[in-house]
Amino acid sequence: MKQLAIATVGLLISHFSFGQTPADKQKVESLLKQMTLEEKVGQMAQVTLGVVASAEDGVLNPAALKKAVVDYRVGSILNVTNHALSVDQWTKVITQIQDETKNSRLKIPVLYGLDGIHGQTYTLDATLFPQNIGMAATRNPELAKAVTKVAAKELRASGVRWNFAPVLDLGRQPLWSRFPETYGEDVYIGKTMGATVIKAYEEDGLRNPTAVASCMKHYLGYSASRTGKDRTPIYMPEIEMREYYLPQFREAVKAGASTVMINSSEINGTPVHASKYLLTDVLRKELGFEGVVVTDWEDIKRLNDRHFVASTPRAAVAMAVNAGIDMSMVPTDFSFYDLLIEAVKKNEVPMTRIDDAVRRILLLKAKLGLFDNPYPEKNAATNFGKPEYQTLALDAAHEAMTLLKNDGNILPIPKTAKILVAGPAAQSISALNGCWSYTWQGKDETWYPKDSKTIFQTIADKIGAGNVITTTAKGFDAPQNFDTAALKNAAASASAIILCLGENAYAESPGNITDLALPENQINLAKAAWATGKPVILVLTEGRPRFITSIEPQMKGVLMAYWSGKKTGEAIADVLFGDYNPSGKLPYSYPRSMGEIVMYDRKPTEEIREIFNSDMTMDGYKPLFAFGAGLSYTTFEYGDIQLSSKQLQGAAKLNVSITVKNTGTRDGKHTVELYTHDQYASITPSVQRLRAFQKIDLKAGESKVVTFTLDKNDLAFVNEKLKTITEPGDFDVMIGNKKATFSYIQ
Known part of the structure; x- marks a missing residue:
């Protein structure tokens, strides 16, 4: 990317020093003077838990742990092996890791990081809230602050002090599989919610057991993929980048974000992990960011083996570190460590760049209190799983609910009605929570809390089991869920049909799709439902807008429920039967067709549709439901x-x-x-x-x-x-x- 004029740095205020004491700086400088090259480079390496763990989840391999922490001096560990662990398991894991650091020469504690995307993802029975797209629908920054405070407490209760959140990417490409992690298509909502969440994570002070270090991600433009596929190229003029994709990060820096994770993709042919312009000139000098810059998964390696801008693995390491990377999420081996040492010895990376990176990493550890006490804190553990968190989860899910259609005031439904509940989401827990829910993909319902309720269960609770019938089975993909003949037969004794369609959970590349259309078996189910002649209320549990244009005219009501976390089912039932008055507002333009994906903040020429001048119309923005849509009772x-x-x-x-x-x-x-x-x-x-x-x-x-x-x-x-x-x-x-x-x- 062409290097262009940089704003005056002197006018910017640094926020990374918040919570940093003179003693922290003195300790870090003293450590730096004692450290060998190997010890410094080790601090810049981050490996996944699987590198030091046995096959059984939550059980460490002592020899592998010693190799990582003592021999390679790794500065950070992240992730889980397969699924969430209990608070006790996390306490044991992190205690063992920190115990092992005592066997290293300088005894520098390890910084543990996790992806707590909508609550503490990777602790069993942690509270899950709406995904960011649902929080954007609430239009309630104070609510976003409250749920973030709980996420911070439950992370810290698990012994984890670094959270890889929030996602600040702009949701303007609905095919993108990480769309539900965004705050939607609008810049103002994105920067407002993002800055609020950053402050909520950190404002108590990082030594406090109610705070964690935040990570604004993914810098920069990650969501603007041309094809919508995860980790694929972006082509973006800089004027667009600065108007739409940079403001959220500028506000997050002002709000005090301690760390930033980098876009895995490339912009205009330059991988962001190799862009000194974006990582140093813009992020450091223009925005004034002083915190830690961490890569995403395996992204330095990919400069060599996917992007092909570095001719060797060592060249890739040198390229990224010189561009401004402080820590490499390697994450499955120690190759970064070996290659960076070689690069420094061959004068390919200056020692000043190493010191600069390590100083930031050590300062973050100091701010987090890891040098004082690296172990899980007993007073933090008391903040896990409080009953009021469930109340807050319901409040958040309630406010996310977005009523898009209510023909003839079909809603709310009388509680005396006989209801048929149909569709694949009717008895699916994963389709209510989505990605990053006790597992990476969120699909394995084994790990969800035992008291999690489906839409079918909450409706039965609401109006009595005798008033509810269903043609569905547990799990989103159960064949019974798509049986149109069974639906037709069951509808004969029902006064209305609640049809639960949408998407099952997915995260990142496994969520890539080639078409926004709902799968044919869901469309056929909708057609069978309206063919019964009974009024149909469509409930959508989805991470991104899937086309419903062919079936929407026949739906009497449409409720967008998003992936709204633990209490999604309860919130849906409360809205459908009138115990909660919906107030959600759509945070994106719900497209009508693939050829008409236009954002609400369109340019005037996007309004115009013409064949000849006399036939010109001004209806270029014609979504199925407009940005900001949302009905009330x-x-x-x-x-x-x-x-x-x-x-x-x-x-x-x-x-x-x-x-x-x-x-x-x-x-x-x-x-x-x-x-x-x-x-x-x-x-x-x-x-x-x-x-x-x-x-x-x-x-x-x-x-x-x-x-x-x-x-x-x-x-x-x-x-x-x-x-x-x-x-x-x-x-x-x-x-x-x-x-x-x-x-x-x-």
């Missing part, structure tokens, strides 16, 4: 927008107020979203951009005045010189169906 009415001034000048503030009234008969939560439109600009302006949102709670008949404060930064964009600027001119501000106009003057 009550209604809300907006007053006119009130501006504190018709002009915004220089660094001044503009207050935007609107009165919102609950005009229905039920209490309800509602997200008020503020969009702006730049009428004319040197770069074609988007039709609209989300600039702010607030979630409010209104009782039936209640009104509230909601006020937003804007400044020039809320109107800024990246210009052709790659500078983020705000140009003078007229701006529209839109809230719901209301609009007002003001002028910005420099």
Whole structure:
């Protein structure tokens, strides 16, 4: 990628020093002076648990552990071998690892890291919350903060102090298999939620047993794959990168992220792991990031054997470290260690670069209190599995639920109705939780908590087993789940059908697909359901938008449930039967067809569809459900927008107020979203951009005045010189169906 102008570094504030004491720095500098090259390089190596473990999960191999920790001096271990471990198993594993470090010359503790993506993924009975895409639907940063605090506590209770989260990639390519880990297609939601989560992980202070080091990932542009396949090439002009993919990481650095994980792919032909421009010039100098840069799985090796930009494995190591990598997730051998030592001795990597990386790693360990006590903390263990976590999981799942269609107010369903529950997700736990759920893929239901409930179970609990029938069997792929003849016969005695379709769990490359269409057996099931003549309510448990265009017109109701964690089933039943009033808002544009995947913040020319000039229409943005869609069981009415001034000048503030009234008969939560439109600009302006949102709670008949404060930064964009600027001119501000106009003057 061409190297371009860098913002003034002196204006940036470093946040990595938060929690770092003078004693930490002194200890680290003292250690560095004592360390040999081998000891330093060992700190930069990270291996997976399988390297030091026996075949049995949670059991270490003493000889292998000694080899890794004493002989190779590895600085970090990550992952599990096959599945989640209990708190007691984690305590034993991490205690044994830290015991072994006492046998090394300098006794430097190991830093353990895990992927706690929507809760503590890899501890049995840990609390799982909605995936990020569901949290984005809540439009509730305070809720995101609360669930993150629990994840941090349960990680720390497991003896783990480093979490590889949150994912800050932008969900604008719905084919991408990591789409559910994103906060959706909007930059503002992504950077707001991301910064909130980073602070929640770290703000208590990393020595505190309620905090863990966060890892913003995957820097940069990982989700923008041309084909949607995981770890495949990205082609992106820098103006797009800076407008859409960099802001989340800029905010995460300001929020205090301790570490960053790098995009496994390549941008414009340059693997990001080899890009000194992105890793040093932009990340370090421009954004001011001072924390640890860690690779993703095996990505330095791939510079040689997949990307073919390094002619030898040693050249790959030198290339990545010189570009700015501090720690290599090797992860299954010690090749990085051997090759980096060779590269330093051959003057291919300067010693200053090694010292720079190791200093950051050791400072992170010091900030985490590992030099004071590297063992699992007893006071942290008391924070695991508290009953209130389950209440919070239900609150989060409730707020994620997004009602997309409710023809004739078919919902809520009377609890006296006779219901047929059908579809592959009806008796699947994995399809409610998705990826990173006690196993990497999340599909093995053996490891889920025993009290986990399916949609079928929660509906039976809600209205009584005698009022519920089903044609389904346990597990998403059970053949009975797709039996159309059985569905037809069972529907005869039902007053309505709840059809549970979507996706089973997947993570990363195993989730690659070639088409967004739902599988044919699910479409056939939907057709059989509506052919019965009974009203059909479609419940979608999916990580990304799968096409339902051919079946949606026949569905009386559509509820998007996402993968919302432990309490997904309960939240679905509460919404369907009226015990919870839905308030979720779609965090992406639900596409209608493969040829019409257009984002909400489209350019004006994307609006136009024409054959001849006289046939021109302005319906280029025509998703099945628009970004921000989401119905309630009550209604809300907006007053006119009130501006504190018709002009915004220089660094001044503009207050935007609107009165919102609950005009229905039920209490309800509602997200008020503020969009702006730049009428004319040197770069074609988007039709609209989300600039702010607030979630409010209104009782039936209640009104509230909601006020937003804007400044020039809320109107800024990246210009052709790659500078983020705000140009003078007229701006529209839109809230719901209301609009007002003001002028910005420099």
